[in-house]
Amino acid sequence: MEHISFPPLTRFAICGGTHGNEMTGIHVVRQMEKNKVVEVEDVSVMTVLSNPDAIKVCRRYMETDLNRCFTSALLSAPLNASSPHEMKRAHELNALLGPKGSPDAVDLLCDLHNTTSNMGLCFILFNYDWIALHICKYVQSKSSYGTIAVIQLVVPDSESFSLETVGKHGFSLEVGPQPTGVVRADIYNMVMETLDLIIEWLQKFNSGCTFEGGEMEAFNWTKTIDYPRDPTTHEITAAIHPHLQDNDFKLLHPGDPIFQSFTGETIKHEGEAAYPFFVNECAYYEKKIAFHLAQKVSISIPSISMQKENA
Amino acid sequence: MEHISFPPLTRFAICGGTHGNEMTGIHVVRQMEKNKVVEVEDVSVMTVLSNPDAIKVCRRYMETDLNRCFTSALLSAPLNASSPHEMKRAHELNALLGPKGSPDAVDLLCDLHNTTSNMGLCFILFNYDWIALHICKYVQSKSSYGTIAVIQLVVPDSESFSLETVGKHGFSLEVGPQPTGVVRADIYNMVMETLDLIIEWLQKFNSGCTFEGGEMEAFNWTKTIDYPRDPTTHEITAAIHPHLQDNDFKLLHPGDPIFQSFTGETIKHEGEAAYPFFVNECAYYEKKIAFHLAQKVSISIPSISMQKENA
Numbered sequence: 016m017e018h019i020s021f022p023p024l025t026r027f028a029i030c031g032g033t034h035g036n037e038m039t040g041i042h043v044v045r046q047m048e049k050n051k052v053v054e055v056e057d058v059s060v061m062t063v064l065s066n067p068d069a070i071k072v073c074r075r076y077m078e079t080d081l082n083r084c085f086t087s088a089l090l091s092a093p094l095n096a097s098s099p100h101e102m103k104r105a106h107e108l109n110a111l112l113g114p115k116g117s118p119d120a121v122d123l124l125c126d127l128h129n130t131t132s133n134m135g136l137c138f139i140l141f142n143y144d145w146i147a148l149h150i151c152k153y154v155q156s157k158s159s160y161g162t163i164a165v166i167q168l169v170v171p172d173s174e175s176f177s178l179e180t181v182g183k184h185g186f187s188l189e190v191g192p193q194p195t196g197v198v199r200a201d202i203y204n205m206v207m208e209t210l211d212l213i214i215e216w217l218q219k220f221n222s223g224c225t226f227e228g229g230e231m232e233a234f235n236w237t238k239t240i241d242y243p244r245d246p247t248t249h250e251i252t253a254a255i256h257p258h259l260q261d262n263d264f265k266l267l268h269p270g271d272p273i274f275q276s277f278t279g280e281t282i283k284h285e286g287e288a289a290y291p292f293f294v295n296e297c298a299y300y301e302k303k304i305a306f307h308l309a310q311k312v313s314i315s316i317p318s319i320s321m322q323k324e325n326a
Numbered sequence: 327m328e329h330i331s332f333p334p335l336t337r338f339a340i341c342g343g344t345h346g347n348e349m350t351g352i353h354v355v356r357q358m359e360k361n362k363v364v365e366v367e368d369v370s371v372m373t374v375l376s377n378p379d380a381i382k383v384c385r386r387y388m389e390t391d392l393n394r395c396f397t398s399a400l401l402s403a404p405l406n407a408s409s410p411h412e413m414k415r416a417h418e419l420n421a422l423l424g425p426k427g428s429p430d431a432v433d434l435l436c437d438l439h440n441t442t443s444n445m446g447l448c449f450i451l452f453n454y455d456w457i458a459l460h461i462c463k464y465v466q467s468k469s470s471y472g473t474i475a476v477i478q479l480v481v482p483d484s485e486s487f488s489l490e491t492v493g494k495h496g497f498s499l500e501v502g503p504q505p506t507g508v509v510r511a512d513i514y515n516m517v518m519e520t521l522d523l524i525i526e527w528l529q530k531f532n533s534g535c536t537f538e539g540g541e542m543e544a545f546n547w548t549k550t551i552d553y554p555r556d557p558t559t560h561e562i563t564a565a566i567h568p569h570l571q572d573n574d575f576k577l578l579h580p581g582d583p584i585f586q587s588f589t590g591e592t593i594k595h596e597g598e599a600a601y602p603f604f605v606n607e608c609a610y611y612e613k614k615i616a617f618h619l620a621q622k623v624s625i626s627i628p629s630i631s632m633q634k635e636n637a
Contacts, residue, residue: 045561046588072613074385131505161509194442195610200565200586250356254511277357297507300384325522 035069040127346380
């Protein structure tokens with residue numbers, strides 16, 4: 016694959032508290048604001064607490080999931096008095112960090128999340144964003160925290176829904192397991208180290224380094240599996256099976272146990288072999304998601320560097 | 327210590343959802359209700375979902391923590407229109423399962439809880455309740471789940487505040503780590519097995535078995551440690567230190583790390599050696615509790631059996 020050059024990446028936004036009960040990002044952003052981290056050699060760092068009202072009451076959201084409000088259609092629809100709190104906040108964040116798809120958008124947006132799933136530290140991004148993928152590769156090679164997965168959602172651009180899609184480039188940094196409402200020091204340290212590595216990469220990029228291309232591994236989302244539910248009450252009738260629990264990113268074969276019903280029966284995986292992730296994420300019960308499935312893919316990424324002025 | 331005899335223990339109440347986001351008890355109670363578990367050889371089993379409104383929205387409580395509403399003073403104070411939702415519910419539960427301290431109260435009350443702390447399965451009880459302690463001992467000897475701690479709160483009876491104190495005898499079954507809003511099959515299985523063992527013990531007791539006394543180990547609560555906080559905003563400025571995180575019930579010595587501040591400094595334990603528990607429980611941030619401390623004690627429990635009629 017050929018070489019691609021990009022304009023400088025000088026405006027970096029770090030967001031926390033997009034979900035008001037995912038504590039790592041909230042404390043990281045507050046600490047960076049206390050430290051007055053605003054300009055680090057050619058990179059201006061902007062920190063944002065995305066949903067202050069939800070943070071105040073330590074809930075994921077007030078009226079609707081903020082991190083599903085950033086499609087182009089939702090951002091261009093007019094607001095009115097009865098628009099949900101989060102839709103109003105999405106418009107504010109789009110004005111502050113975007114507008115999405117415009118030249119005014121921040122160059123890179125990193126949104127900090129936690130999950131109750133045993134996913135370790137991972138990146139979630141959309142649609143072959145070469146800048147984002149190069150940053151993932153760099154962090155993977157430098158991090159002291161072992162395997163770091165990259166999850167890619169390949170969808171029409173108009174359907175990309177999350178806050179990081181407001182930036183020209185972006186990703187979510189998703190770290191778990193951590194219960195909602197809890198901050199763990201080990202996870203806080205992991206995120207702080209990762210942010211340092213991202214800033215280091217941006218500085219290298221802006222100083223003219225070329226980053227070599229090559230093959231890299233990612234998990235491309237394929238489908239979603241819901242819990243077995245009572246047809247009348249819609250309450251779940253089974254929990255994630257102990258064999259699947261905590262085994263995110265371990266290949267699931269047809270016939271492997273996936274649920275244990277509350278009466279003790281085992282329910283098995285019936286589809287093709289696939290990699291599970293977001294296994295038993297607490298916020299996904301209401302979204303009817305017990306876990307996601309992905310295929311492992313190899314992505315050929317181009318070498319990249321900064322566009323020379325007037326080039 | 328001499329022998330003590332007690333009246334038969336025929337009325338057993340199992341409560342779940344006292345905290346509406348602690349999912350094991352909610353699913354256990356729902357499943358027992360589906361199975362129509364109501365009478366098992368001389369023991370009538372009553373199941374209760376304690377806080378249905380909080381369960382519906384998957385929150386700990388609506389207005390105030392239900393599990394702090396059961397002191398004699400609060401239960402005897404008149405309700406009015408502005409009484410918190412949970413205070414009203416406490417009066418209803420006291421009428422259903424108590425009244426506390428009266429001959430009409432259920433014989434045994436087991437309240438099912440989860441914690442985000444790494445406490446495994448443990449019992450929490452008040453003030454040398456011999457029946458409760460004998461049941462703990464029985465479960466410890468029969469359970470397939472390894473070490474089971476017993477935590478005792480020794481306080482004036484008038485200050486005992488939690489739902490299980492409405493029964494003539496009682497305890498909380500506290501199991502973790504499990505994030506709020508999540509049900510884990512392994513923890514569900516653990517609680518189901520424990521309830522079977524408790525019912526088995528009650529049947530043996532009611533059929534006239536004598537249970538030998540002896541020494542048993544418990545953790546007597548001594549004090550509470552809060553997070554370091556910003557004096558102005560009262561926000562926490564540190565997280566539980568990685569050396570303490572997940573190490574509930576492991577002896578903490580003076581000088582051992584207990585917190586890591588968000589700027590990276592280590593804060594050490596300054597008091598006497600003690601056993602920490604409820605380390606990083608999510609619901610305790612607002613209560614200003616980072617962890618509890620206990621002393622390990624040996625309790626001499628008497629042998630017990632059922633009172634013969636007219637004895």
